[in-house]
Amino acid sequence: MSGTRDIIKAAKAAAPILAAATPEDKNKALEAVAARLLSEQGDILAANREDMEQAKATLGAVMADRLLLTPERIAGMSAGIRDAVALPDPVGRVRERVERPNGLIVEKVAVPLGVIAIIYESRPNVTSDAAALALKAGSAVVLRGGKEAFRSNAAIVRAIRLGLSDAGLPPELVGFVDDISRESAKELMEAEGLIDLLIPRGGAGLIRACMERAKVPCIQTGTGICHIYVDAAANQEMALDIVENAKTSRPSVCNAAEVLLVHRDIAADFLPKLRERLTDKRVQRGLVPVELRLDSRASGIIPGTPAGERDFDTEFLDYILAVAVVDGVGDAIGHIAAHSTGHSEAIVTEDADAAERFTRGVDSAAVYVNASTRFTDGGEFGLGCEMGISTQKLHARGPMGLEELTSYKYVVRGNGQTR
8 A cells, every 4th residue: 555645746756747748649548548448347347346245235226326337337438538539638728829019929828737636436437537637638646536436446547557558658647545544635635735736526525625624726526406497488398308307317416406496387287297207107117206305385286295404405416306486587596596506507498588587697607598407517518528517616617627627827939028
């Protein structure tokens, strides 16, 4: 077992080699990494089976699905890396160019961040996504996963490091913290001068701990209390499709809907249809029904579980949906402002004015009109696999792709000017 600080230092030492690499060198390395994920699939799946066996006593079915790897999911991880290869290299791009009256040419040029550290929980696909994006953006990366996926993550990192070696790059560019104690997380948070950006990916507790304790720059990511507001002018069949997809397609992810707001004028008509779609019909199809936690107005229309004090402030990550009846788009905006984590919100409406008011009034990283919140994803936005969803405003917001994983410097060209 290597010390966490030694792993960070090794990544720091290797980072300049990657920063100097050409786009062709980086793409060659990523292709090699993608190939190694497939060739080492047997070892990765065996490690994942051990993780699944150990976790079955503590993880529910939804969270276990986050941990599970299959040949199809590993193929998807490999494809995600190749998607990153196809993206334009962000390093060296001139973001702005200004020619001053004195003849100086001032260029803002994208540069690698240096060393990126990620603390994350039980999704082993994050290991390959994060490594691929960091490498493409020219930065070394230090990965510290959760205990549930420890063996899976270690096997994935072994494959990634083999790929880097195949391509002639230092394997230390991808560091793996094999200490899952709180002390290792603390060392990452306090590695001033060694880590240029820390990204926590996981539950509210992890993110809060990083934001409160980190001495290195830290991005707030992930927690998603996502809302859907069904307006009086909504196409109700469309709304049912969107709500079902946003809640049930993969309830364990941060872009799944957790709260539904329904306009009072259609609540008596819409809510019985919602209950039929999300509970009765799902039971008939042998699927897990959605538990509806209803405010006082909704519970006067359909049966369900009375909403508790914290239900509109909870990221359930499960087949649970908090439901409230609101007086209109302004009330919906106010409710979202009071309870949202700033991730993703949607309105379903055929009223262009209501849609415009909603998109202007809701201050979240992604705001949808007539579409599921499940699209908040780097791949779906055309950014390639993502590093995470930033719910803050500096320096990145929303899905963090290659552009958000670079910084910039000013390159100034002259011909003898003095001041």
